[in-house]
Amino acid sequence: MKNKTALLFLIIALSALLLGVFFGLFASLQYIIPDFLKELVPFNKMRPFHVTTVISWIVLCATGSIYFFITKEEGFKLFSYRLFKTHFILFVLTGIGIYVSFLTGKMEGREYLAYTPILTIPIVIGWILFGINYFKTLSKNIKNWPVYYWMWGTGIVFMIYHLCEAHFWMIPSFRSHFIKDISVQWKSYGSFVGSWNMLVYGIAIYLMSKIKKDSTLAYGKTVFFFYFLGLTNLMFGWAHHTYIIPTQPWIRYVAYAISMTEWVVLAHIIYSWIKTLSNEDKKKYCMVYKFLRAADFWVFLNIILALLFSIPVINFFTHGTHITVAHSMGTTIGINTTILLAAVFFIVQKSLPNYKIDTLFIKRSYKAFNVSLFFFFCALLVAGVKKSNWMYFTKEVHFSEMQDSLYYVYIAFFVFGLSLVFSIISLATVLLKALLKAVK
Amino acid sequence: MKTRTTKYNVLVILLLLMTFIIYNISVYTGNPYKQPVKLSETALQGQLLWQKNNCWSCHQIYGLGGYLGPDLTNIYSNPNKGAGYIKAFLNSGVKSMPKFDFSESQKEAVVSYLKHIDSTGFYPNFEAKFKPNGWVELKYKDEK
Numbered sequence: 001m002k003n004k005t006a007l008l009f010l011i012i013a014l015s016a017l018l019l020g021v022f023f024g025l026f027a028s029l030q031y032i033i034p035d036f037l038k039e040l041v042p043f044n045k046m047r048p049f050h051v052t053t054v055i056s057w058i059v060l061c062a063t064g065s066i067y068f069f070i071t072k073e074e075g076f077k078l079f080s081y082r083l084f085k086t087h088f089i090l091f092v093l094t095g096i097g098i099y100v101s102f103l104t105g106k107m108e109g110r111e112y113l114a115y116t117p118i119l120t121i122p123i124v125i126g127w128i129l130f131g132i133n134y135f136k137t138l139s140k141n142i143k144n145w146p147v148y149y150w151m152w153g154t155g156i157v158f159m160i161y162h163l164c165e166a167h168f169w170m171i172p173s174f175r176s177h178f179i180k181d182i183s184v185q186w187k188s189y190g191s192f193v194g195s196w197n198m199l200v201y202g203i204a205i206y207l208m209s210k211i212k213k214d215s216t217l218a219y220g221k222t223v224f225f226f227y228f229l230g231l232t233n234l235m236f237g238w239a240h241h242t243y244i245i246p247t248q249p250w251i252r253y254v255a256y257a258i259s260m261t262e263w264v265v266l267a268h269i270i271y272s273w274i275k276t277l278s279n280e281d282k283k284k285y286c287m288v289y290k291f292l293r294a295a296d297f298w299v300f301l302n303i304i305l306a307l308l309f310s311i312p313v314i315n316f317f318t319h320g321t322h323i324t325v326a327h328s329m330g331t332t333i334g335i336n337t338t339i340l341l342a343a344v345f346f347i348v349q350k351s352l353p354n355y356k357i358d359t360l361f362i363k364r365s366y367k368a369f370n371v372s373l374f375f376f377f378c379a380l381l382v383a384g385v386k387k388s389n390w391m392y393f394t395k396e397v398h399f400s401e402m403q404d405s406l407y408y409v410y411i412a413f414f415v416f417g418l419s420l421v422f423s424i425i426s427l428a429t430v431l432l433k434a435l436l437k438a439v440k
Numbered sequence: 441m442k443t444r445t446t447k448y449n450v451l452v453i454l455l456l457l458m459t460f461i462i463y464n465i466s467v468y469t470g471n472p473y474k475q476p477v478k479l480s481e482t483a484l485q486g487q488l489l490w491q492k493n494n495c496w497s498c499h500q501i502y503g504l505g506g507y508l509g510p511d512l513t514n515i516y517s518n519p520n521k522g523a524g525y526i527k528a529f530l531n532s533g534v535k536s537m538p539k540f541d542f543s544e545s546q547k548e549a550v551v552s553y554l555k556h557i558d559s560t561g562f563y564p565n566f567e568a569k570f571k572p573n574g575w576v577e578l579k580y581k582d583e584k
Binding site: 030032034035038039042043044045047048063107108109110111114143144145150154158168174176177178180181182183184186187219224228229231232235236241245246248251254256311312313314316319320321322325349367387391392399400 | 443445446449452453456459460463467468470471478479484487488489490492493494495496497498500501502503504505506507508509510511534535536537538557560561563564565566568570572574575576578580581
């Protein structure tokens with residue numbers, strides 16, 4: 001099996017998931033015990049560990065899955081296996097570099113990309129190598145691309161651009177104008193998420209067409225409409241993050257006009273697919289199907305929230321509150337992680353057809369995952385509503401008093417977070433074991 | 441040979457890319473609103489200290505950042521807070537906020553950065569006006 005590097009990407013990704021949720025849990029403890037290890041690992045040091053590690057999970061798992069699909073599942077001869085290995089080694093070494101940067105306190109970067117900015121260079125080089133390998137391989141092998149190939153290609157190209165854009169603050173003319181600086185910073189973050197969504201949603205459509213053994217699913221007009229709508233959102237739909245910043249009103253008008261429409265179409269595609277899937281397919285790819293169905297549920301839940309706060313007057317009250325966190329947790333865990341776990345289950349099934357997985361244990365963990373995430377999500381919504389009420393409808397109440405009033409909500413947030421972590425550990429360790437067996 | 445669908449897709453992407461390039465140029469080169477005030481050297485040092493110490497992990501500016509601490513957009517002009525309050529908190533710490541061992545010039549730099557941010561607008565924007573179509577008209581700092 002030539003593409004063991006793809007499996008190594010997935011092993012590193014699952015390890016990042018385990019590490020990332022642990023960091024998150026540890027950091028969340030400080031909401032209920034503020035003095036807990038404050039001097040040793042304060043929240044401002046712990047949060048970058050959590051954020052960077054979970055972003056790595058999404059990006060590495062998507063990358064490994066795409067490499068696997070094009071080489072193993074589609075059987076295309078990769079343009080260069082040397083580039084593939086170089087990409088992997090570069091990402092692993094950069095990952096180590098990022099942790100060294102965090103441990104030594106060299107964090108001159110910004111939110112989400114807190115590590116020392118020089119480390120962005122090897123990350124960008126890694127994406128360029130991925131892009132070269134991807135486009136060269138596909139252009140040689142296939143003429144009429146299904147939608148997921150377009151989505152992955154777009155994701156790679158925009159990932160490179162927005163990673164660079166996220167560092168425009170290093171240019172003095174950006175850094176010295178605060179409003180422009182903060183707007184471009186959040187523009188890049190919004191589109192950065194849009195770029196990885198292209199990779200992850202492309203994986204969802206790929207899995208659906210493979211399970212159903214129906215390639216027309218990836219060539220239809222609806223999916224291409226969805227793709228172009230998603231691309232438009234990636235390019236111009238970022239400004240709902242910054243409605244409240246005094247930028248030019250036209251930037252906010254553009255975002256208002258196009259924001260959040262893409263999910264309607266994605267939900268439609270998954271829903272139609274589930275409706276038309278045969279029971280035999282559902283049984284054969286039981287876990288893949290279950291996780292994609294869960295993703296559908298989370299798409300619907302987040303769509304309501306997202307549609308609501310893409311309306312500026314509602315955004316006005318939800319912005320800066322935990323409602324935004326509920327949305328980002330709902331999308332990164334509920335949508336991205338469930339799709340990626342479905343992809344890893346599919347890959348395990350393809351790599352080790354006779355490998356026996358404890359289905360009952362997985363089903364229980366799956367249930368625990370969704371139930372915990374639902375209550376975790378609700379706890380954040382309650383905290384968000386209470387904070388918004390404090391911001392706009394109370395007077396003379398200090399921030400610390402508001403935080404103290406949220407104590408029991410934070411306990412619920414921590415308890416459901418803990419349960420979520422246990423369910424993720426259960427799922428990830430089963431998959432890790434299988435992947436380790438596959439690479440032996 | 442590329443198929444007709446592929447050519448159509450490439451055309452749509454090229455059109456979107458062209459719009460994206462024009463849009464980006466406008467965002468990067470246009471003035472945010474009115475004439476922006478440039479950050480002074482001291483404020484830029486404060487910005488760097490803000491980043492190096494991950495202040496954004498806990499604090500927000502315009503509601504963007506962390507949730508453990510309060511938003512600091514208008515802390516400088518708050519009649520009950522201001523420069524002295526900021527400096528006192530930096531080296532004493534509180535609850536989950538660690539103590540920062542900043543020199544006087546470093547504290548000045550952070551205050552200067554927050555003073556500059558304060559001059560750019562309001563958050564929360566209590567005097568914003570809501571329109572029946574769902575739009576919010578923000579109150580700008582230098583508006584009468």
